[in-house]
Amino acid sequence: VAAYRTDEGQPWVLPVVKKVEHMIAGDNSLNHEYLPILGLPEFRANASRIALGDDSPAIKENRIGSVQSLGGTGALRIGAEFLRRWYNGNNNTATPVYISAPSWENHNSVFVDAGFKDIRTYHYWDAAKRGLDLQGLLDDMEKAPEFSIFILHACAHNPTGTDPTPDQWKQIAAVMKRRFLFPFFDSAYQGFASGSLDKDAWAVRYFVSEGFELFCAQSFSKNFGLYNERVGNLTVVGKDADNVQRVLSQMEKIVRTTWSNPPSQGARIVATTLSSPQLFAEWKDNVKTMADRVLLMRSELRSRLESLGTPGTWNHITEQIGMFSFTGLNPKQVEYMIKEKHIYLMASGRINMCGLTTKNLDYVAKSIHEAVTKIQ
């Protein structure tokens, strides 16, 4: 399960969240009335501002829209439903949707259930070199039919942890612009990946600066630790306010038949936090705490493997980013890890870095070492 754990292996409710919840609980002026269909206004504006940046030209030019959604999944679904109805013609279910190979397994289901009939993969993970298959990715984009939709991970690619560099993003953007491909960003780890909100939003902001119209599905599950309150936001960037307004009016209709209006508790927590300079600073600090612990576990695991002389190269452990790492272990080695060492990873070799603690680092490193040396 993709949730952060402390060094004690426990879930962590962010201190700033506890504080804000206490504030909310003590505020007798609040009630449980319906939110507007598109969500809490203060949440929507702040959430999009976080993704696009305070100085975003799109915000200044008033050509952005936001839909509060049930987590990142909900944001993806509303975006997908809208695209199926209104993108590339009317109700064009044949528009190809490209999802990275591999990707979060729910991406496929979201677009299938939204009605798309032609879901394809684009090259992403190069297992041999344990990194991004940039050439394969760019080739797929060159060959993709014009107007195809591409699901891009804004940062901390799930499950590989491998992100394009800024330079590589520039190349990707250039091809997408030339081939009229639609960028749909999935941003589930902003802040959580590098510890910096701005750094983790670089790709999205670059695309905006290049004049793209795009969608960005944001999740506040991980960076706010608000998993079960389902706090997400779909940010829409358009050419101008008029277009965005019409888009939002149609998204409203989609929301109305899906959940009518979104849950208020989580959105209130986020809005309160983001709109107070002091709370915002505290939050960034909490986020950095989480990101730093994961980064530490990465560097500690890598250094142990290198000290043990574990066959192969292990720099990918620290070059990858975010919650997950594609270790490079093959299915047999994974089976060994699970059966013999009781360390649970996915058959793909994906490990959740949040599961590592200072107490189990040695054991995990030794187990990987055994798996790699004993099993081929």
Next chain:
Amino acid sequence: SSSWWSHVEMGPPDPILGVTEAFKRDTNSKKMNLGVGAYRDDNGKPYVLNCVRKAEAMIASKKMDKEYLPIGGLADFTRASAELALGENSEAFKSGRYVTVQGISGTGSLRIGANFLQRFFKSSRDVYLPKPSWGNHTPIFRDAGLQLQAYRYYDPKTCSLDFSGAMDDISKIPEKSIILLHACAHNPTGVDPRQEQWKELAALVKKRNLLVYFDMAYQGFASGDINRDAWAVRYFIEQGINVVLSQSYAKNMGLYGERAGAFTVICSDAEEAKRVESQLKILIRPMYSNPPLNGARIASIILNTPELRKEWLVEVKGMADRIISMRTQLVSNLKKEGSSHNWQHITDQIGMFCFTGLKPEQVERLTKEFSIYMTKDGRISVAGVTSGNVGYLAHAIHQVTK
């Protein structure tokens, strides 16, 4: 350069929202918003139930984490929801031949059910709604990929149930179609069948082999008695009709914005229920992964804590009683005004809404001359009526109808 969205049409304005927007702009101090679909106390204010505040205090005192709920939701909540709807003595409940998943209030629960039927109920694509029904039913089922049909329900001549029309239409519904019934407090008319009529309806849908979809958004809120309001649902199940059901806690617990609801499928046996559950989860995951905790946890604590449950039953009865009292006062005030019309339907109808029988021209006059806002179909939300403004309302209605 042009936009991907140049051809996207502006969506039509929400009719009910339009009423509220116009109400907000009105500067008349006597203005009344009777479009609001949320309970108001006798001061016209939103009402947070005491049992909800207590449940929230309990939650705050425990240091709970924020881990993802299972896809099907909070188990204590779904089990308690099933028991609330079916009754603790229900054979279907006790035998476990049901599955209940947490949904995003009534809408989300309806939508899960609609999607489930679209995918697994292959006998028919047709959903039969009562005429009229809640405005959002049609687009929900349509977006789920089903087709909408209607059966007669409301008789505008009598402002009550067109029972013979309903029975006539239902008897002609093709077998194995889907029929939607409002369990209690029909929205928008407030017109519910009597128990004897429910019995006949049950026999007929059974004869026609129809799949029954109950929408229960007002359990407890209609008569003040949760068992009485669930009577039809329970009766149908007892008659061997394996219904599907959506529930909402928006009104009866005042949890509107917390989105607490549930969708239930009554199955042949517990094994079938497990299979159905697995498919419901497959539908939910690509929609929003798993549901929000807050509202479900509040509802669960209330339902599962004896003192809070008792308190809730008293409070929900209080809300229902206030609505009933406003109906009574409206009718008596109309009589005092000297109205010669028969306003009995106002007290015969039940729940939050009332189909007054007012015509569009009369509604327009109410708005223009008296700053009283309601939807064009003459529907008022009785929740927006208070002892302070019921006299004004009666006066205004009399003026436009005399």
